[in-house]
Amino acid sequence: MPTPHIAAKAGEIAETVLMPGDPYRAKWAAENFLDDAVLVNEVRGMLGFTGTYKGNRVTIHGSGMGMPSLSIYANELITEYGAKTLIRIGSCGAMQHHIKVRDVVIAMTATTLSTPSRGIFKELNFAPCADYGLLEAAVAAARTKDTGVHVGGIYSSDVFYDERPDLTEIMVRHGILGVEMEAAELYNLAARHGVRALGIMTVSDHLLTHEALPSTDRERSFGDMVEIALEAAFA
Numbered sequence: 603m604p605t606p607h608i609a610a611k612a613g614e615i616a617e618t619v620l621m622p623g624d625p626y627r628a629k630w631a632a633e634n635f636l637d638d639a640v641l642v643n644e645v646r647g648m649l650g651f652t653g654t655y656k657g658n659r660v661t662i663h664g665s666g667m668g669m670p671s672l673s674i675y676a677n678e679l680i681t682e683y684g685a686k687t688l689i690r691i692g693s694c695g696a697m698q699h700h701i702k703v704r705d706v707v708i709a710m711t712a713t714t715l716s717t718p719s720r721g722i723f724k725e726l727n728f729a730p731c732a733d734y735g736l737l738e739a740a741v742a743a744a745r746t747k748d749t750g751v752h753v754g755g756i757y758s759s760d761v762f763y764d765e766r767p768d769l770t771e772i773m774v775r776h777g778i779l780g781v782e783m784e785a786a787e788l789y790n791l792a793a794r795h796g797v798r799a800l801g802i803m804t805v806s807d808h809l810l811t812h813e814a815l816p817s818t819d820r821e822r823s824f825g826d827m828v829e830i831a832l833e834a835a836f837a
């Protein structure tokens with residue numbers, strides 16, 4: 603400590619870490635939802651802040667996009683800084699007609715074609731799984747809000763620009779709620795290290811209707827999701 607990718611000193615990272623893909627979403631969330639937020643990392647522009655929420659210490663740290671990037675930050679946060687609860691606060695593309703843009707999706711599990719853990723699991727099709735206590739608390743927190751909430755399986759993709767309409771059709775037909783790019787490996791790492799993890803995503807675009815929010819909204823407008831994550835972490 604510090605690590606190759608995180609410059610925070612010992613004790614500057616909280617046991618509870620919220621992880622958006624976007625480092626500027628981390629900044630916005632820290633400034634708007636934490637008290638006394640302090641910048642604790644900016645190596646490579648991957649911003650991390652530590653502050654408090656209702657008196658509880660929290661770090662909000664970017665993961666970057668994609669499972670290899672998330673894997674670097676989550677590994678270092680867990681093994682070097684002692685993170686015990688990691689909640690992804692992400693965006694996703696909806697894959698079902700009953701899900702609307704700006705609804706919140708809470709991931710029980712995440713289907714993949716591959717993850718950075720494939721080399722460890724080899725022939726084993728390990729089922730990445732959310733922490734049930736966090737999941738239950740997040741659903742309860744979400745039910746207190748007006749936002750639509752959906753709980754189920756998502757797809758963690760290695761690509762944003764997908765060239766497999768056949769695969770999308772299969773996932774839609776099997777009830778996958780949405781697509782994002784990090785949750786499966788977060789769940790794999792949490793299982794490996796015995797910590798808690800949950801993925802909460804706000805729908806930023808729709809694969810079936812082709813609606814899409816602008817990047818500024820993806821950075822600065824997903825407040826319900828941040829509050830759901832914070833309430834779940836300390837329930």
Ligand SMILES: O=P(O)(O)O[C@H]1O[C@H](CO)[C@@H](O)[C@H]1O
Pocket residue numbers: 622623624666667668691692693694762781782783784820
């Ligand atoms: O908005 P974030 O949290 O980055 O999440 C989604 O957005 C990125 C792609 O635009 C990927 O990281 C995907 O998982």
Ligand SMILES: O=c1cc[nH]c(=O)[nH]1
Pocket residue numbers: 693694695696759761762781782783806807
């Ligand atoms: O990975 C992602 C994230 C948001 N929207 C998508 O379509 N894909």
